[in-house]
Amino acid sequence: xxxxxxxxxxxxxxxxxxxxxxxxxxEQLGRWVVDARPVREFNAMVVSTVSPEGRPSSRxxxxxxxxxxxxxxxxxxxxxKATQGLEQQWVSLCLPWIDLERQVCVEGTVSQVSRxxxxxxxxxxxxxxxxxxxxxxxxxxxxxxxxxxxxxAAEERFPSDVPxxxxxxxxxxxxxxxxxxxGRRSRLHxxxxxxxxxxxxxxxxxxx
Numbered sequence: 277x278x279x280x281x282x283x284x285x286x287x288x289x290x291x292x293x294x295x296x297x298x299x300x301x302x303e304q305l306g307r308w309v310v311d312a313r314p315v316r317e318f319n320a321m322v323v324s325t326v327s328p329e330g331r332p333s334s335r336x337x338x339x340x341x342x343x344x345x346x347x348x349x350x351x352x353x354x355x356x357k358a359t360q361g362l363e364q365q366w367v368s369l370c371l372p373w374i375d376l377e378r379q380v381c382v383e384g385t386v387s388q389v390s391r392x393x394x395x396x397x398x399x400x401x402x403x404x405x406x407x408x409x410x411x412x413x414x415x416x417x418x419x420x421x422x423x424x425x426x427x428x429a430a431e432e433r434f435p436s437d438v439p440x441x442x443x444x445x446x447x448x449x450x451x452x453x454x455x456x457x458x459g460r461r462s463r464l465h466x467x468x469x470x471x472x473x474x475x476x477x478x479x480x481x482x483x484x
Contacts, residue, residue, distance in 0.1 A: 286462075287459025288460070289459070291460060292456060292458035294479065297479060300470070300477070304454075304470075305380060312371075312376060320371075321349075321371045322369065322370040323337050323369055324370075325360035326364055333360070337351065345450065346449050346451060347384075352409065362387070365386065367383075367384065367386045367449055369384075381453075383451065383453040387448055388446065394444070394445035394446045407438055408427065410433070411426040411427040464484050467484060469481075
């Protein structure tokens with residue numbers, strides 16, 4: 277076994293107090309997103325879902341927008357993350373900003389965004405990404421040669437504009453819990469969580 281037990285990193289960049297927090301979770305996330313912009317792929321987040329048998333799976337996706345309604349990412353709707361999320365309803369998200377000694381952890385329910393919202397985002401994607409969406413049956417087994425052939429077929433099929441596929445779109449995670457985690461010395465981290473209690477949000481501090 278590779279021994280990593282001696283690795284240590286003291287967290288001392290900043291603290292997070294209740295007085296520091298914005299009135300809402302999405303305003304606070306907006307503040308931290310601004311701080312995180314120098315970080316490479318600062319909008320990368322881990323999405324975790326579970327199968328009907330209770331087997332969890334996690335992967336990185338890119339956060340493409342958020343507001344008071346929730347956090348949005350886009351994917352093939354036949355992918356494992358989409359099918360598991362929509363079937364089981366619940367997902368968790370984690371934005372890991374290691375360089376800032378921060379992370380944001382979200383729990384919530386997932387639903388599809390409107391076709392109009394998906395089309396609006398689709399129009400901003402590079403042509404190669406659009407063709408790749410048509411070429412890939414995401415999460416299905418494939419050889420590299422077959423994938424390249426499917427991409428070539430998509431390029432031939434769509435010589436100009438690439439339409440939005442029926443099987444592709446956005447998912448919105450509507451939070452019931454949003455935790456803002458700031459690393460502190462001696463592992464006494466600050467963990468402040470916005471938690472939906474009935475129809476209103478409460479803020480509580482969690483033990484590290």
